Amino acid sequence: MENFRPCPSCGAKNGKIRGAKNNFQIRECSKCLTIFTGHLPRLDESENYDSYYTEANLKVPEFIYKRLSDLVESFSSYRQTNRWLDIGFGAGALMQVAAELGWDVYGIEVSKPAVEQAKNLGFKVFHGELHEANYEDGFFDVVTASEILEHLYEPQKLLNEVHRVLRPGGLFWATTPSSRGITPRFLGIDWTVVSPPEHLQIFSKRGVLIMLKNAGFTKIRLQTHGVNPFEIINYFQHYFLLKKENNFDRVITSYQINERLESSSMKKAVKRALNYVLDLAQIGDSIKIYACK
Numbered sequence: 001m002e003n004f005r006p007c008p009s010c011g012a013k014n015g016k017i018r019g020a021k022n023n024f025q026i027r028e029c030s031k032c033l034t035i036f037t038g039h040l041p042r043l044d045e046s047e048n049y050d051s052y053y054t055e056a057n058l059k060v061p062e063f064i065y066k067r068l069s070d071l072v073e074s075f076s077s078y079r080q081t082n083r084w085l086d087i088g089f090g091a092g093a094l095m096q097v098a099a100e101l102g103w104d105v106y107g108i109e110v111s112k113p114a115v116e117q118a119k120n121l122g123f124k125v126f127h128g129e130l131h132e133a134n135y136e137d138g139f140f141d142v143v144t145a146s147e148i149l150e151h152l153y154e155p156q157k158l159l160n161e162v163h164r165v166l167r168p169g170g171l172f173w174a175t176t177p178s179s180r181g182i183t184p185r186f187l188g189i190d191w192t193v194v195s196p197p198e199h200l201q202i203f204s205k206r207g208v209l210i211m212l213k214n215a216g217f218t219k220i221r222l223q224t225h226g227v228n229p230f231e232i233i234n235y236f237q238h239y240f241l242l243k244k245e246n247n248f249d250r251v252i253t254s255y256q257i258n259e260r261l262e263s264s265s266m267k268k269a270v271k272r273a274l275n276y277v278l279d280l281a282q283i284g285d286s287i288k289i290y291a292c293k
């Protein structure tokens with residue numbers, strides 16, 4: 001590939017080729033182990049986020065609301081301006097929960113149907129990218145971005161802007177898949193999460209840390225958590241059966257696993273213990289980011 005893309009986390013230009021997927025070369029940074037596409041999608045290749053949300057996936061399962069309200073409550077000590085921004089709000093569940101708990105909620109989203117739905121519900125939302133919204137410096141107490149960073153052409157640019165719009169002492173919270181989790185260790189780039197042009201990079205913890213520091217964040221805590229064992233099992237079943245089509249739906253099974261795990265307190269304890277071990281070993285499939293300005 002002529003002038004290939006440097007690592008989106010650390011800027012190193014010595015990415016090792018790991019293979020190809022959906023007509024994109026996949027590289028792994030030799031310095032920080034972030035996995036990324038060798039080039040950015042051209043206009044005709046890029047993901048269409050207007051067709052991303054349909055009525056079916058704009059609905060959110062009940063247990064997610066419960067989990068979101070625990071999350072929002074855990075951030076109540078950050079309340080000063082009382083303003084909360086959710087980047088890439090999608091179905092709007094987090095905005096809804098934050099509003100119910102008294103926050104003055106703002107949202108950013110590139111998907112038009114999702115923006116229309118949120119506007120109909122009365123939210124202050126902006127259709128486009130964060131830097132286009134021109135919020136004042138230090139406007140927000142809390143900025144959240146769940147499963148967004150892996151989609152971006154310029155993740156560093158977004159983090160710089162998040163830092164600018166947060167008040168001093170404000171919190172940035174985000175989740176993103178980990179390139180060093182247990183599933184990518186098993187499946188490599190066959191992991192369904194490595195999915196250009198939807199996902200353009202899968203960060204390592206180290207890669208995330210570099211970007212947050214570059215953006216100016218000082219107090220940073222990163223955790224890895226979660227694993228979806230059915231994806232690994234499904235992969236090997238298909239591998240041995242030599243089936244061409246792998247129809248595994250990552251989102252559905254992860255909902256099912258969570259619903260099952262949250263159905264009793266014993267199971268909840270097992271899940272907490274599992275996440276604790278995954279975090280200790282730093283092999284959870286997802287990275288949770290807590291960064292203060």
Ligand SMILES: [Zn+2]
Binds near residue numbers: 009029034
């Ligand atoms: Zn790197």
